[in-house]
Amino acid sequence: MAQLLLIEDDERVRSALLRSLRDLNHQVASAPDAMTGLRAAIDHRPDLVVLDLGLPDLDGSQMLRMLRGVSDVPVIVATARDDEDEIVRVLGSGADDYVVKPFTAKQLDARIQAVLRRTGGGGGERDSTVAVGALRIDPRGRSAHLDGTALELSPKEFDLLHYLASRAGEVVAKRQLLTDVWDLPFGGADKTVDVHLAWLRRKLGETAQAPRFLHTVRGVGVKLVDPTAGDER
Incomplete structure (x- = not known):
């Protein structure tokens, strides 16, 4: 069971993803803005972060760079932005994957499992x-x-x-x-x-x-x- 941190400012999207990911047997905490999410990532050390880019206090790409300065936690960017240059820039800044909204919880779960397999997240023999x-x-x-x-x-x-x-x-x-x-x-x-x-x-x-x-x-x-x-x- 993965320990996830969802950083998403849209309350409806956040609530729906929390419910769906928990139904898929993940333990999920959430944050509505970048600085709350950054503190949670540092304090609670999740297995993986799901990060929106359009956050109210700080652009998610800026938060990603700050997070990468203190942690190597895997990050999946989940956003409505589908510009190719933006995708390349964010992946180059340290994101492990990029998924464009809208997507289903099962699609996101498949990405989570793939990133955790690659990075060895969640502990176990792959460490x-x-x-x-x-x-x-x-x-x-x-x-x-x-x-x-x-x-x-x-x-x-x-x-x-x-x-x-x-x-x-x-x-x-x-x-x-x-x-x-x-x-x-x-x-x-x-x-x-x-x-x-x-x-x-x-x-x-x-x-x-x-x-x-x-x-x-x-x-x-x-x-x-x-x-x-x-x-x-």
């Missing part, structure tokens, strides 16, 4: 360091090391590497990666996965033609393996 051969991944610190050397990964590269390493030896379909890592449950471009895999391979010191950790299973998907465990080609 543990993942080790595959000489590769070490720390989900809490969002860091990865190979042979003791830190890997410089983008947020999505880290998410992809952590996802595959957590399922070492398991073949994962690209469509499954699009669903779980990119949060695209209705499909997307396989090319997105291919590009990120190519970037990861370069940073892991390998190529598709000479793989070490990342092995493509033609027509099925990709798997991450321990290269010291034997020939996995």
Whole structure:
């Protein structure tokens, strides 16, 4: 059960979401403005924050930047603003996801579950360091090391590497990666996965033609393996 903080100034929307999210087995606290929400996020340390942008005392994007200065709590921005530049700016400021109103509680719940899977929110086994051969991944610190050397990964590269390493030896379909890592449950471009895999391979010191950790299973998907465990080609 996730501990959520809903920051929403519209009383009708706030009440409806509180009721619906609680019906979906979440524990939810709420705040009607940015500063109340910021204090609640710091004091109560929720698993995830759902943040509206159109708040009465401070724009939600400003509050997000303030929150990011003191906390790495996952944040889903839930707003009526659908401008692409705004979405890119807010995601770049530290939001983990962005959903445009109107949406159903079930749609929001699916986003919440996906973000918590990616970030390890709510505690549990995903907080543990993942080790595959000489590769070490720390989900809490969002860091990865190979042979003791830190890997410089983008947020999505880290998410992809952590996802595959957590399922070492398991073949994962690209469509499954699009669903779980990119949060695209209705499909997307396989090319997105291919590009990120190519970037990861370069940073892991390998190529598709000479793989070490990342092995493509033609027509099925990709798997991450321990290269010291034997020939996995």
